[in-house]
Amino acid sequence: MEFLEILSNVLNPQCILLIIAGVIIGNVFGCIPGLNGPIAVALILPITFTLEVIPSMALIMGIYMGSISGGLVSAILLKIPGTAASVATTFDGYPMAQNGRATDALSYGAFASFFGGIFSAIVLLLLAPILANMAIGFGPWEFFGTAILALSLVCSMMKGRRVKAFIAVAIGLLLKTVGMSPVDGVAVRYTFGNYMLENGFNLIVVIIGVFALPEIIYNVGNIHAKEKAAKVDKRWIFIPKLREIKENLGVMLQSSVIGTVIGILPGMGGGAAGLISYEQAKRTSKHSEKFGTGYEPGIFSCESANNATSGGALVPMLALGVPGDTTTAIIMGAIAMQGITPGPLLSIQQPEVFKTIIFIVFVANIVLFLFQISTIRFMAKIIKIPKFLLFPIISIFCVIGIISIRNSMFDLFSVFLFIVIGYVLDKNGYPLSPFILANVLGNILEENFRRAIIYYGNFGSCLQQVSIGTLFFAMAILVPILMILLDRRKKNKEGQQKA
Amino acid sequence: MKKNMKKSLTILISAVMLLYTLVGCGTGKEDENKEPVAQSGQQETAEVPAEDNDGASESTDGWIPEKAITIVVPYDAGGNTDIPTRIFAKYMGEYSDVDVNITNIVGAGGRTGVKEVMNANPDGYMLVLQSSGFAMQSALGVADFTYEDLDAVGYFLESSLALVVSADSPYETLDDLIQAARENPGTLKMGSVAGTLPLFAAMYLEKENDVTFNQVDLAGGSKAPELLSNRIDTYIDGFGAVKQYIDSGDFRCLAIFSSTPVEGYENIPTLDALGYENFEYLKQNFGLWAPKGTDKEAIAYINNLIKQASENEDCNSQLKEISYNAMYSTSEEHEAILETIYSDFSEAAAGIVQ
Numbered sequence: 001m002e003f004l005e006i007l008s009n010v011l012n013p014q015c016i017l018l019i020i021a022g023v024i025i026g027n028v029f030g031c032i033p034g035l036n037g038p039i040a041v042a043l044i045l046p047i048t049f050t051l052e053v054i055p056s057m058a059l060i061m062g063i064y065m066g067s068i069s070g071g072l073v074s075a076i077l078l079k080i081p082g083t084a085a086s087v088a089t090t091f092d093g094y095p096m097a098q099n100g101r102a103t104d105a106l107s108y109g110a111f112a113s114f115f116g117g118i119f120s121a122i123v124l125l126l127l128a129p130i131l132a133n134m135a136i137g138f139g140p141w142e143f144f145g146t147a148i149l150a151l152s153l154v155c156s157m158m159k160g161r162r163v164k165a166f167i168a169v170a171i172g173l174l175l176k177t178v179g180m181s182p183v184d185g186v187a188v189r190y191t192f193g194n195y196m197l198e199n200g201f202n203l204i205v206v207i208i209g210v211f212a213l214p215e216i217i218y219n220v221g222n223i224h225a226k227e228k229a230a231k232v233d234k235r236w237i238f239i240p241k242l243r244e245i246k247e248n249l250g251v252m253l254q255s256s257v258i259g260t261v262i263g264i265l266p267g268m269g270g271g272a273a274g275l276i277s278y279e280q281a282k283r284t285s286k287h288s289e290k291f292g293t294g295y296e297p298g299i300f301s302c303e304s305a306n307n308a309t310s311g312g313a314l315v316p317m318l319a320l321g322v323p324g325d326t327t328t329a330i331i332m333g334a335i336a337m338q339g340i341t342p343g344p345l346l347s348i349q350q351p352e353v354f355k356t357i358i359f360i361v362f363v364a365n366i367v368l369f370l371f372q373i374s375t376i377r378f379m380a381k382i383i384k385i386p387k388f389l390l391f392p393i394i395s396i397f398c399v400i401g402i403i404s405i406r407n408s409m410f411d412l413f414s415v416f417l418f419i420v421i422g423y424v425l426d427k428n429g430y431p432l433s434p435f436i437l438a439n440v441l442g443n444i445l446e447e448n449f450r451r452a453i454i455y456y457g458n459f460g461s462c463l464q465q466v467s468i469g470t471l472f473f474a475m476a477i478l479v480p481i482l483m484i485l486l487d488r489r490k491k492n493k494e495g496q497q498k499a
Numbered sequence: 500m501k502k503n504m505k506k507s508l509t510i511l512i513s514a515v516m517l518l519y520t521l522v523g524c525g526t527g528k529e530d531e532n533k534e535p536v537a538q539s540g541q542q543e544t545a546e547v548p549a550e551d552n553d554g555a556s557e558s559t560d561g562w563i564p565e566k567a568i569t570i571v572v573p574y575d576a577g578g579n580t581d582i583p584t585r586i587f588a589k590y591m592g593e594y595s596d597v598d599v600n601i602t603n604i605v606g607a608g609g610r611t612g613v614k615e616v617m618n619a620n621p622d623g624y625m626l627v628l629q630s631s632g633f634a635m636q637s638a639l640g641v642a643d644f645t646y647e648d649l650d651a652v653g654y655f656l657e658s659s660l661a662l663v664v665s666a667d668s669p670y671e672t673l674d675d676l677i678q679a680a681r682e683n684p685g686t687l688k689m690g691s692v693a694g695t696l697p698l699f700a701a702m703y704l705e706k707e708n709d710v711t712f713n714q715v716d717l718a719g720g721s722k723a724p725e726l727l728s729n730r731i732d733t734y735i736d737g738f739g740a741v742k743q744y745i746d747s748g749d750f751r752c753l754a755i756f757s758s759t760p761v762e763g764y765e766n767i768p769t770l771d772a773l774g775y776e777n778f779e780y781l782k783q784n785f786g787l788w789a790p791k792g793t794d795k796e797a798i799a800y801i802n803n804l805i806k807q808a809s810e811n812e813d814c815n816s817q818l819k820e821i822s823y824n825a826m827y828s829t830s831e832e833h834e835a836i837l838e839t840i841y842s843d844f845s846e847a848a849a850g851i852v853q
Contacts, residue, residue: 041577042576042577042603045577046585046600046601049589136724136728137728139725139728139730180608195611195614198606198607199607199611266724316724320723320724321743322723322724329575329577329578330575330576330577331577332577333576333577333578333581333582334577336577336582336821337577337582337585337586339817339820341742341743341821343743343744343747344743344744344747344749345743345746345747348747406604406605450716451715451716454716455688455730
């Protein structure tokens with residue numbers, strides 16, 4: 001009976017239309033560099049006040065799901081990640097599109113998003129209260145361990161460039177210290193008296209500066225280069241072949257688990273999930289050398305992981321009243337405006353609301369999938385637009401995106417700094433993904449390290465804690481050393497064989 | 500033929516992309532959510548006729564708004580401050596011919612938003628939310644403006660802080676907690692965030708009882724999980740933020756920083772009942788500020804909107820649900836209270852600034 005009620009709550013024309021509208025708005029915001037989910041949800045917030053609880057959730061969840069996945073389109077077609085979550089999608093998506101397989105790449109991305117989204121929604125439905133309690137067990141020391149392990153793993157996988165990767169992380173972390181310190185909130189660092197720097201550099205500014213604009217500048221240099229004719233099938237619906245899905249099922253499952261877990265941990269978010277699962281897929285693959293050349297599992301891993309964070313981030317929000325990321329923080333506000341308090345009481349006192357929200361997440365993922373696979377045909381044509389038209393338009397979007405963060409011209413000027421940093425790093429063989437991940441995790445790392453010290457007194461007693469944090473910290477140090485030693489041995493063996 | 504098609508397709512797609520841009524801007528305009536503040540004077544206005552405007556026209560002969568009034572909330576959309584302000588603004592709009600919109604300009608602990616409004620045209624259309632946070636920041640030397648750099652319009656929201664411990668904690672009363680802090684100085688873990696009202700509340704308890712807590716600095720929003728997992732012993736936060744955990748039986752509330760009990764929670768002792776004094780500056784009240792030099796009649800008009808909204812029953816019940824109360828004060832009272840709050844805070848902060 002209850003299930004029928006939920007069905008009729010969601011599957012009515014108003015709700016379905018709102019979900020569709022939300023998915024489309026979210027997709028557009030996700031696709032355009034600089035605009036993102038939190039901005040879309042914040043813009044729509046006043047409209048939701050005029051709606052009832054369930055329709056307002058339909059609209060907002062549609063936007064949330066759409067925005068996470070929208071980034072894949074610009075990442076694959078233009079090598080410009082729409083959001084931090086789709087940074088890793090550029091690594092294989094763009095080469096694949098350049099090889100004339102743009103529609104394939106988009107359909108892989110759409111399917112992986114769908115898979116990750118549904119996977120995490122199932123986890124949310126079945127395990128929310130249990131997982132939420134696990135998330136509580138994650139204290140500052142555990143967060144610190146997780147963040148440092150994530151950084152260390154991503155660097156360790158940069159074969160042949162490990163030292164440079166660690167240097168890139170260090171530069172990223174150093175840049176992240178600009179502004180108000182995340183713990184005492186009074187100490188202001190490296191602002192040189194400029195109050196615009198008090199909040200540090202926004203992640204959107206960093207991504208646009210490091211990825212989007214250098215790519216545009218590079219392309220402007222080659223504006224007369226003859227383009228490879230991309231094949232655009234005249235199909236209406238693009239779904240990966242069953243064989244391809246089967247081959248990548250393992251990667252998608254692994255990445256969805258990583259994405260869901262990272263989503264549950266408040267503050268980590270889609271950016272970290274995408275990069276970590278990409279490197280993890282690369283590490284466990286038999287053909288790790290193919291990654292970065294347009295290899296399918298590269299797209300499947302990142303896109304399933306970043307969408308899986310959505311369900312994960314909803315777990316602590318719905319079960320504890322603690323938002324898992326920026327978007328869920330605003331969503332929590334929207335729910336509170338309706339007179340409903342997300343938290344421990346929600347699933348007990350209003351189980352129908354709790355389950356309806358989860359059901360909306362399912363429907364939104366299905367709508368999102370249908371929307372994406374049916375628009376691939378048009379989206380793929382974006383790369384056929386002559387560059388002299390396309391790149392000015394993208395530049396405009398980048399500028400709008402940066403301005404929309406907080407209406408500040410200062411952010412626009414600071415983007416030049418990141419263009420230079422990105423260019424110098426890239427030209428000298430320093431990998432950019434550790435740099436971005438350092439920017440994503442920098443605050444979490446610092447904040448939790450300092451809190452751990454406050455809790456346990458000093459670093460030594462932190463290390464004596466019997467906790468997963470200590471284990472992760474040890475792994476973060478041992479893994480790179482082991483990787484280097486293993487590589488040396490391999491090299492020596494090869495050398496001996498040659499001799 | 501083929502060439503032509505290609506060309507037209509290109510133009511079409513670019514046009515669509517450009518349209519996206521316009522839509523992007525359009526949405527912004529509609530919601531007034533991320534608008535550049537300085538320009539809002541020249542913006543087109545959404546003039547929505549109010550359903551009930553009897554009250555508005557009676558009391559104001561001098562100043563009548565011609566376009567939407569914007570309240571800048573210098574904190575995140577959907578946050579603990581944003582939500583009650585949005586609710587209240589909705590009801591303010593019901594008594595005016597124009598809309599009362601909310602814009603979030605976030606940054607530097609709210610100071611970015613205040614500075615934008617300080618520099619805005621003092622025409623009565625730009626207001627900013629005033630919280631006691633700014634008095635604190637001024638006392639700590641972080642904010643370079645005081646209440647004297649803006650015009651007070653009036654208070655409209657009030658709420659109280661509450662001190663909570665975990666439900667399985669050995670501390671049954673505030674006295675138990677203070678006693679424990681006295682026996683083991685500096686070991687009782689009190690979660691707080693630097694530069695926030697709860698921190699001053701914790702310092703107030705330390706000073707009054709001559710004890711010291713181990714102040715654990717937590718980033719905003721993550722206090723509840725720390726107490727749920729017993730990594731800290733206690734924390735102080737707005738009653739609205741802890742209410743759901745009290746209801747669910749996870750937390751026990753030992754005291755409310757107020758002289759009147761919270762409706763429906765009369766069994767929780769107030770600081771007043773526990774014999775404490777001079778904690779009025781620790782109330783979490785919100786008012787409105789206008790740029791310095793705003794037309795007195797414009798301020799009177801907006802103050803009148805606050806008055807009418809604060810008497811609206813729906814407004815009151817909607818705010819009560821999230822543990823806020825609507826309140827009303829004249830702009831003169833607001834100014835006077837601010838003066839005492841600013842001096843109270845600089846006195847309290849003297850302890851940590853040295």
